[in-house]
Amino acid sequence: MWKDWIRPFLRPLPQWSTVAVAPPQRMVIATLRWDGKSVDVTGDHTVASLKPLVIATSLDAGQRPVLEYIDSATGKLLGALHLVRTASIATEETSLTLYHVAAGEHRCLGWPRRSWNAWLQNRQMLKNRSSHHFNMETAGVQQLMIAYLCPxxxxxxxxxxxxxxxxxxxxxxxxxxxxxxxxxxxxxxxxxxxxxxxxxxxxxxxxxxxxxxxxxxxxxxxxxxxxxxxxxxxxxxxxxxxxxxxxxxxxxxxxxxxxxxxxxxxxxxxxxxxxxxxxxxxxxxxHHTAGFHQAYRRRQDMPLAEA
Ligand SMILES: Cc1cc2nc3c(=O)[nH]c(=O)nc-3n(C[C@H](O)[C@H](O)[C@H](O)COP(=O)(O)O)c2cc1C
Missing domain, CATH: 2.30.110.10 (Electron Transport, Fmn-binding Protein; Chain A)
Incomplete structure (x- = not known):
């Protein structure tokens, strides 16, 4: 019994969780915020590259918007990515904006478990460097997990x-x-x-x-x-x-x-x-989501079905 209690303190959460979700998911809403504006981009943002970590959207949200992920059931802010505009792409009479991810944080675990889990995950990544996401920096992988708050x-x-x-x-x-x-x-x-x-x-x-x-x-x-x-x-x-x-x-x-x-x-x-x-x-x-997102849902008694 004491082993169940101690385990989370010794082992990191899995980075990814494979889950069964009926599409399109709306359990987590993604919102872009800039200059006092806020726009739902749940169906309008995607990852364009992992190294560097780049997000694309069809909005032009200025130089330094924040991408927030909010639990639609509770309204809780689960995490956020701080973006910096890098380029735009014009094609087929429309244009897209590319944003580099400069920083990110999540709120799926309470403090101090949040920092401790990230430390354990980063240590594990550094140990198995070659098998992890093209040698992405550990900070980049942590930010990618935040982008997966939307399964x-x-x-x-x-x-x-x-x-x-x-x-x-x-x-x-x-x-x-x-x-x-x-x-x-x-x-x-x-x-x-x-x-x-x-x-x-x-x-x-x-x-x-x-x-x-x-x-x-x-x-x-x-x-x-x-x-x-x-x-x-x-x-x-x-x-x-x-x-x-x-x-x-x-x-x-x-x-x-x-x-x-x-x-x-x-x-x-x-x-x-x-x-x-x-x-x-x-x-x-x-679907894939972040392991800390599933851990948050378990604590809320609303876990996603594991695939
Ligand atoms: C479920 C799943 C989804 C994947 N999605 C992508 C993707 O969107 N883009 C991509 O370039 N690779 C994707 N991959 C490929 C992996 O990133 C990786 O390149 C591949 O599994 C080979 O791994 P290795 O080069 O480490 O042997 C995906 C793999 C799996 C299993």
């Missing part, structure tokens, strides 16, 4: 081109609501990145939470292309317009046409238009 849906991205086919998981994705665009941030070393830039089309499968193990296994295809669609451990079905094989058991299949791509730090940032949308089933989708 991020996981999809499988299918690429189909003559001589190249692939399917791999992504969660650095999302709508940039006001612009009508949808973005994907893909590590530039991904084996399909050059093909995506050339063929300018992909299919996205929204994945049921029960497929977690299969999805994780497919992360090897960030490095190696897929040999044969028939070798996948689940049935595929062709996407509506492009005919790219996607997951037959998906909750939703969307086809995206890529209208712009550029390198931002460690990642290639793709901006896309949604060409088709097939809603196939209702249900909980696999």
């Amino acid at each position: 991020r849906p996981v999809v499988l991205v299918s690429v189909g081109a003559p001589g190249h086919q692939n399917i791999f998981p992504m969660d650095l994705i999302g709508p940039l609501g006001r612009s009508g665009l949808f973005s994907l941030a893909l590590r530039s070393t991904n084996v399909s990145m050059p093909v995506m830039r050339e063929v300018r089309r992909v299919a996205l499968s929204n994945i049921p939470a029960a497929m977690k193990a299969i999805v994780y296994k497919l992360s090897e295809h960030h490095k190696h292309a897929l040999g044969d669609w028939n070798a996948l451990p689940f049935p595929v079905r062709k996407s509506r317009e492009f005919g790219i094989p996607a997951v037959a058991a998906a909750l939703r299949i969307q086809e995206l046409s890529i209208v712009h791509s550029q390198e931002i730090g460690s990642h290639t940032f793709f901006l896309c238009r949604i060409v088709s949308n097939e809603d196939l089933a209702e249900g909980a989708q696999l």
